[in-house]
Amino acid sequence: MSANTEPTTTDTPPFRYTSALAQDIELRWQDWWAEHGTFETPNPSGPLGDPELAAARGDKLFVLDMFPYPSGTGLHVGHPLGFIGTDVYARFKRMTGHNVLHTMGFDAFGLPAEQFAVETGQHPRITTEQNVATYRRQLRRLGLAHDPRRSISTTDPHYYRWTQWIFSQIFNAWLDPESGTARPISELVAEFESGARPTPDGRPWAMIPADERQQVIDDHRLAYVSDAPVNWCPGLGTVVANEEVTADGRSDRGNFPVFKRNMRQWMMRITAYADRLIDDLELLDWTDAIKTMQRNWIGRSTGANVHFGSPAGDITVFTTRPDTLFGATFMVLAPEHPFVDVLTTAEQAHAVADYRRQSSAKNEIDRTDDTREKTGVFTGSFAVNPLTGTQIPVWIADYVLMGYGTGAIMAVPCGDQRDFEFARKFGLDIPAIQRPPAAWLEDHGIDPDDPAALDTAAWPTSYVGDAPYVNSANDGLDLNGITNKADGIAKTNVWLEANGKGEATITYKLRDWLFSRQRYWGEPFPVVYDSNGFPHTLPDDLLPVELPETDSFSPRTFDADDEFSNPESPLDRLVDWVEVELDLGDGPQKYRRDTNVMPQWAGSCWYQLRYLDPTNDVAFVDPAVEAYWTGPRPELRPDHPGGVDLYVGGVEHAVLHLLYARFWHKVLYDLGHLSSKEPYARLFNQGYILAAAYKDEREVYVDAFSVEQRDGEYFYDERPVTREYGKMGKSLKNAVSPDEMYDEYGADTLRLYEMATGPMDASRPWETRDVVGMYRFLQRLWRNMVDEETGDCTVVDTAADAGTLKLMHRTIDVVRTEMDALRFNTAIAKLIELNNAVTKLEATPREIAEPMVLMTAPLVPHMAEELWRKLGHSDTLTYHDFPVADPNHLVDDTIEYPVQVNGKVRGRIIVATDADPATIEAVALADDKVIAATDGKSPKKVIVVPGRMVNIVV
RNA sequence: GCCCCGGUAGCCCAACGGCAGAGGCAGCGGUCUCAAACACCGUCCAGUGUGGGUUCGAAUCCCACCCGGGGCACCA
Structure with a gap:
């Protein structure tokens, strides 16, 4: 990139604010801050403790950026948008009486470093360390006011020792259904032993053989080994969690096909927390969009299980609308439902077998494409509607999914569009059980007063909603005339329970979290298996279980479409490591180590807690330190859950990191390790930096910086290309490195530009040519206080005129408000306006200059420090009071x-x-x-x- | 199909229901220069996606629709 702002001739004044001068100022202040420990934040106690200083700084404030993954390509200018925003905010808060904790670590385990290792043979630790070093250099160059002592990396054994410890806590806990909270597993065993809690099959605990008892205990744990359908991704050589599978059945990393397979894997019992994960969203200051995504993902439905008698025994269905049971005229089972074999009659055997073969050949995408016409076949058998006593046909169809509810539904065609379409297609009865509102009928060309209005033959669709029930009564239950479904549901549920035909229940879409990966570059499980195959966590004094050295990092690789391959962890091959003799309390015995590693999400489930107390080697965090930084704050809100005061990051982690981290946090809270119920009290979703990307006629992205524009058309290598905007990054070939911006303008200009282009939560396109606007502003600001020829301060001690003074106080008033609300773009506009006014003055009065420097300090800290020094101050302005507007000047x-x-x-x-x-x-x-x-x-x-x-x- | 978010000047963005413009880019004119770049000074530019409604008054509130971005999706 040509440095066209560099002084190219000798007539550029020697002290003009050029990129070279900016570089000099910035590097000097970055060194100064590091030497003076300017951004070290005191804890209230412990190794990083300084209670007097903490009190002097003011109220605590914990500002957090989402944990970055240090990729091999380094930062591009899209990454630091949020980092700069939190830095400006944190610096502003330091100047307004807060003890601010702000630091950054690295989520450094993960696939890219491992894949690079597989390709090159270079150990992922080396790759990771190099990448982290690059990130640290680029972030330091940005002038972020982070406490460097608190930076951590998930790959550091001192860190993952505690990740393993937390795993052990979860493994050694169970969810007490009475209290709804996690308790130590030892308390469960004690209750079984004493008889306070009945055993699952009622036998006295002492009468149960030891290995059955062990199984009972293991079945209660919050981390457990399960033989269940999991997402097997041969292309990655590992299993992945539901949250990591995209809607079209592929891995979100690598975009490989994913297959459902039964495999023995570690699971986390996150479903036990489903209700609290939904209900406690109310306590959080998060956007509605993110809360809705979490609610949808957890997918709580309240309804009832209803039992329909059939030749194969009771068919249980889950329904959210038991009140419509009078309208259930047929049933549909998923083709894989275990009852299908028994229910299929001889005449239908051929059709059913055909249909099952067809549907099993379909992939997930085809099966869930709801534009597809309904298909299905009759099994030949009938079930009994428990309310009406009538025999209703049982069909199979692939629009019913085995993985949701019970894999069977009751079909109420008048009140459910899918059932309606199915009934229409196959000529099944559609009796009306509600009288739709007159307006609805008229909209569909039906006379509401015509007695035939309830003949559904004339209905174009089903009617879904509240409406008076009709034809809905039997000897013991009468819904007719009831007008709202809540009453109808409640009444029906009472009848079902009284007659043993069903019970009110709640289902969730959320599944337990698949927690093991067959990879190398992750946290080893702190688990060994005894000769009977039961897992045991290692005692704390054997932690960390360090990742063993090897030069074979690759999981066994498979063809991405080879569904029937089997995972094989790289750790499996390390026989000397796997086989171990230990004394876990009953004498030395041989054990086998678990050869899985944890998913990348493990390290990010609790990292913010380690920032609080990073050097603690007796606890993952000291309770007093945790309470100080993240304890509940009832003074803000009576139901404040505690947690990070401001968490900034992209929306892409809505159901992965944010759900997992909340779950771990709640377990640790239940077990008494934390005072906060939630990890992140306030979440702010920043927008993305977008950039123009260009595709050629093959739909392949071309280097965006080689594209020429002529007459509104775009050309690459003389061939026409089309423009689109996308998230900046390597894949779109449109990434701009911050290093280029440091060279051409300096870090302060880059910071200012990123903050000025729009509000923090808005995505906006990057335009390198626009950056110069902020550069000019800084040049004017500099020139207003510094002689470009001599470098001397030109600020005068005469009083400011009334107009300038008034403008300044108004600026202070707005800038304070806007910075506090994270609206840095409008704060910057006001500062530019003030500076433009000052430019017109003969000289800059000190009473204007000093507040102006202080106000710009959070945004452009290097220049502000330099000007502050030129104004005659000897210390950093980091902790100087932010200017306060005089109300007399505001009217x-x-x-x-x-x-x-x-x-x-x-x-x-x-x-x-x-x-x-x-x-x-x-x-x-x-x-x-x-x-x-x-x-x-x-x-x-x-x-x-x-x-x-x-x-x-x- | 459903749920969010957003459409204001050529571009990025501002505007407690009250004069559509704070700021930046680009453009145009000028100063500086042998010339240019940089820098500086000045200046042009829209009636707010569309159609209704509420109001003395709507970019702002309500309804419908269009466009863009994101999420969810036979979830019973």
Whole structure:
């Protein structure tokens, strides 16, 4: 990139704010801050403790960025948008009386480093360390005010020792259904032993053989080994979690096909927390969008299980609308449902077998494409509707999914569109059980008063909603006339339970979290298996279980489409490591180590807690330190759950990291390790930096920086290409490195540009050519205080004129408000406005210069420190008080009012600020232009909005 | 199909229901320069996606629709 802002000739003044000077200032201050430990934040106690300093700094504030993954390509200018925003906010808060904790670590385990290792043979630790070093250099160059002592890496054994410890806590806990909270597993065993809690099959605990007892215990754990359908991804050589599978059945990393397979894997019992994960969203200051995504993912449905008698035994269905049971005229089972074999009659055997073969050959995408016409076949058998006693046919169809609910539904065609379509297609009965509103009927061309309105043959669709029930009564239950479904549901549930035909229940879409990966570059499980195959966590004094050395990092690789391959962890091959002799309390015995590693999400489930107390080697965090930084704050809100005060990151982690981290946090809270119920009290989703990307005629992205624009068309290598905008990154070939910006403009300009282009939560395109605007602002600011020839400070000690003073106080007022609300773009606009006014003065008065420097400090800290020093101060301004506006300067003696006539501005009047409405009205009506505009007509009405305007209606 | 978010000047963005413009880029004119770049000074530019409604007054509130981005999706 050409450095066209570099001084290219000798006539550039030696102390002009050029990129070279910016570089000099920035590097100097970055060194100064590091030497002086400027951004070290005191804890209230412990190794990083300094209670006096913590108290002197003010109220605590914990500001957090989402944990970055240090990729091999380094940062591009899209990454630090959030980092700069939190830095500006944290710096502002330090100047307004807060003890601010802000640091950054690295989520450094993960697939890319491992894949690089597989390709090159270079150990992923080396790759990771190099990448982390690059990130640290680029982030330091940005001037972020992080406490460097608190930075951590998930790959550091001192860190993952505690990740393993937390795993052990989860493994050695169970969820007590009575209290709804996690408790130590030892308490469960004690209750079984004492008889306080009945065993699952009722036998006294002492009568149960040891290995069965072990199984009972293991079945209660919050981390457990399960033989269940999992997502097997041969392309990655590992299994992955539901959350990591995209809607079209592929891995979100690598985009490989994913297959459902039964395999023995570690699971986390996150479903036990489903209710609390939904309900506690109420306590969080998060956007509705993210809360909705979490609610949808957890997918809580309240309803009832209903049992239908059939030749194969009771078919249980889950329904959210038991009140519509009178309208259930057939049933549909998933083709894989275990009852299908028994229910299929000889005549239907052939059709059913055919259908099952067809549907099993379909992939997930085809099966869930709801534009597809309904298909299905009759099994030949009937079941009994428990409310009506009628025999209803049992069908199979692939629109019913085995993985949701019970894999069977009752079909109520008049009240469910899918069932309606199915019934229409196959000629099944569609009796009406609700009278739809007249408006609905009229909309569909049906006369509401016609007795035949309830003949569904005329209905174009099902009717879904509240409406009075009809045809809904049997000997013991009468819903007819009830108008809302809540009452109908409640009444039906009572009947079902009283008659043993069903029970109210709740289902969730959320599944337990698949927690093991057959990879190398992750946290080993702190688990060994005894000779009977039961897992045991290792005692704390054997932690960490360090990742063993090897030069074979690759899981066994498979063809991405080889569904029937089997995972094989790289650790499996390390026989000397796997086989181990230990004394776990009953004498030395041989054990086998678990050869899985944890998923990448493990390290990010609790990292913010380690920032609080990173050097603690007796606990993952000291309770007093945790309570200080993340304890509940009832003074803000009575139900404040505690947690990070401000968490900034992209929306892409809505159901992965944010759900997993909340789950771990709640377990640790239940077990008494934390005072906060939630990890992140306030979440702010930043937008993305987008950039133009160009595709050629093959739909392949071309290097965006080699594209030429001519006459509104775009060309790459003389071939036409099409432009689109996308998230900046390697894959779109449109990434701009911050290093280029440091060279051409300096870090302060880059920071300012990123903050000025829009509000923090908005995505916006990057335009390198726009950056110069902020550079010019900084040059003017510099020139207003520094002689470009000599470098001397030109600020004068004479008083400022009233107009400038007033403008400054108004600027202070707005900048304070806007920075506090994370609206840095508008704060910057006001600072530019003030600076532009100061530019017009003969000289800059000190009483203007100093507040201006302090106000810009959070945004452009290097330049602000340099100017502060030139203004004669000897210390950093990091902890200097932010300017406060003098309210006397915020009001004028007089106000100009626009005067509207019939809503159009026709004149302007100037009146005293404290003038009463009658006076304002009189002045307005006397104005020449107003008289001309009203054309002598007498006003019908005069509206005077004090402080705003006057409107005359004629 | 459903749920979020957003459409204001050529571009990025501002505007407690009250004069559509704070700021930046680009453009145009000028100063500086042998010339240019940089820098500086000045200046042009829209009636707010569309159609209704509420109101004295709507970018702002309500309804419907269109466009863009994101999420969810035979979830019973």
